[in-house]
Amino acid sequence: MLAWWRTIRLSIKELMLHPLRSSLTVLGIFIGVSSVIWLLAIGEGIGRKAEEQIVDLGARNIILNTVKPSGDQAGEGLYGVTREDFRRLKNTLEGHLERTVPIRALSKEFGRGPRTMEGRLVGTTAGFLEVMRMDVEEGGRFFAPIDSIEERPYCVLGPEARNELVPYGDPIGATVRIGDEFYEVIGVMKQKKSHSSDEKIKTDDYSKDIYIPIETFWRRIGDVIITTGSGLFKRDIVEVSQIVLEVQEQDQVLEMAQVVQDTLAAEHTMPDYTMTVPFELLEQARTTRLLFIVFLGMIAAISLVVGGIGIMNIMLATVTERTREIGIRRALGAKRHDITRQFLIESIVLSTIGGLLGIAAGLTCPLLASPVRRTLFYLFPSQMAALPEEIRNVEPMLVTWSIPLSLAIAVAVGVLFGVYPAMKAAQLDPIEALRHE
Structure with missing residues (x-):
């Protein structure tokens, strides 16, 4: 446990040596996590609004209208x-x-x-x-x-x-x-x-x-x-x-x-009459809402994948920069799993920080929805007026399970995209690494 804690501290210090690069790497995960929470909240708000209108007609009602x-x-x-x-x-x-x-x-x-x-x-x-x-x-x-x-x-x-x-x-x-x-x-x-x-x-x-x-x-x-x-x-x-x-x-x-x-x-x-069955419409609306949320979630997940690719890219560059450091550590007795752990933890730290910041930004969704909507109406009045009322006046509703899920995905992305650079660093030949300039 002490070895893991020492490795975490060393990883944080190493990342702080390059604050701009680390910040840009964190930004990709931040955007991905906040996008997951925001898009799912918007999708939930639109879906719930449609369901409320149907329920308002009465889920047990059968309505006949003269036409x-x-x-x-x-x-x-x-x-x-x-x-x-x-x-x-x-x-x-x-x-x-x-x-x-x-x-x-x-x-x-x-x-x-x-x-x-x-x-x-x-x-x-x-x-x-x-x-x-x-x-x-x-x-x-x-x-x-x-x-x-x-x-x-x-x-x-x-x-x-x-x-x-x-x-x-x-x-x-x-x-x-x-x-x-x-x-x-x-x-x-x-x-x-x-x-x-x-x-x-x-x-x-x-x-x-x-x-x-x-x-x-x-x-x-x-x-x-x-x-x-x-x-x-x-x-x-x-x-x-x-x-x-x-x-x-x-x-x-x-x-x-x-x-x-x-x-x-x-x-x-x-x-000369129409029949409306709100219960049937309600079932359709629930299915549509689920599909809509899944679709938006997949779009947001792409941002996380892009952020993960950014982590891999930075970590591979870091391995190249620190080749001599890796050779020295190996010469002093560090094993391959020690090198793997160090670079993997650096990747996880980046993704976790980005995930936590993304969650904080995602939680502001209900608060910022109205200012954002007013801004869009000011900048694009005709386009906003053409949208359906459910979208124009949507009130985002946070999907509680999206918060732990997005953080878990962010950490998983850090692990997934950090494994290859970590393994590459661990497989470096100590003699060749010490010769690297």
């Missing part, structure tokens, strides 16, 4: 999922569903006194909060089942709708005009806003929504959508904009999704 057929299949009349579809699915999947929520949404003008705004009127049921992962601010409430049954003229405001229509005072009990009718405010929703560049998981900005019981919507607003314009008059009928089915067991989601698909296929001959 208007395009091209030759488009026309006037009823299209999309219907109330009959809702009843049929509810009966077919009875025993497998936690809750079923129909949603009817329509653009409307809202008003209160002189204040007006454009927003979205959403008719739904009491289960909406659970399936959409939303909540109501304290002091208010969402609809109870009895509100829908009795078709009460109640409404719940989205955050921005509240700020536009009831900016001052307590909104609970206030009266809001929707179209030509009036509704009593019973609650205000908490803020929820989530966007994604992926259309499959894209969610809405709910802040301008106003919610009413769906039975009230069907009776007061109806199903007919009339579009008028210059020489244009169209009459469409939409009964349900969206149906959310929450399955009891997560491992049954894909099976139930197939049942839903088969049930609707018999009634819908046109492509």
Whole structure:
């Protein structure tokens, strides 16, 4: 043990004799280790953001959305999922569903006194909060089942709708005009806003929504959508904009999704609805995240290999410079394994110092992410604006296992690329080494 400690001290002293060369050698490992931690943290941040958006839709949900057929299949009349579809699915999947929520949404003008705004009127049921992962601010409430049954003229405001229509005072009990009718405010929703560049998981900005019981919507607003314009008059009928089915067991989601698909296929001959299964998207996102992290890790590992080549290059040059020193040590009784150990430890010291400095730099990733992002937006505004939002606003998340892994790889690189120079030094003939000038 004493021999190893003496060798380490001797190696450090030797490296300090050439500070610039040693620093440049350490720099290669430093860049490699910090790159591993930074790239994996960025990859983890992007992947987690995508997963959060999918989970926000509900991993046990099956979501059906009404879409208007395009091209030759488009026309006037009823299209999309219907109330009959809702009843049929509810009966077919009875025993497998936690809750079923129909949603009817329509653009409307809202008003209160002189204040007006454009927003979205959403008719739904009491289960909406659970399936959409939303909540109501304290002091208010969402609809109870009895509100829908009795078709009460109640409404719940989205955050921005509240700020536009009831900016001052307590909104609970206030009266809001929707179209030509009036509704009593019973609650205000908490803020929820989530966007994604992926259309499959894209969610809405709910802040301008106003919610009413769906039975009230069907009776007061109806199903007919009339579009008028210059020489244009169209009459469409939409009964349900969206149906959310929450399955009891997560491992049954894909099976139930197939049942839903088969049930609707018999009634819908046109492509007038889409089905989104967040659980399926979540599995795909997790697989993609893993592949993304592996890919970024491989890119960063290349930097470590380059750093290792730099170590080998410097150590080979060192062996040539110190040939006479090696001959003297051998003449004084040093064995080959002593020479091997000395040069190998020098290589390991270089890689370990670079690894530790790289880890310190890697840990700054979450702190420096925002300044770096602002700098990039300042220097390359158009290029940054063109990137997907998940990348533009990525919040790096340190991958804990990347820290010991990168240090272990750095030390392994030092050993791997230091073995050959060390062995070459040990194999020098003592007589020839003493003659070297």
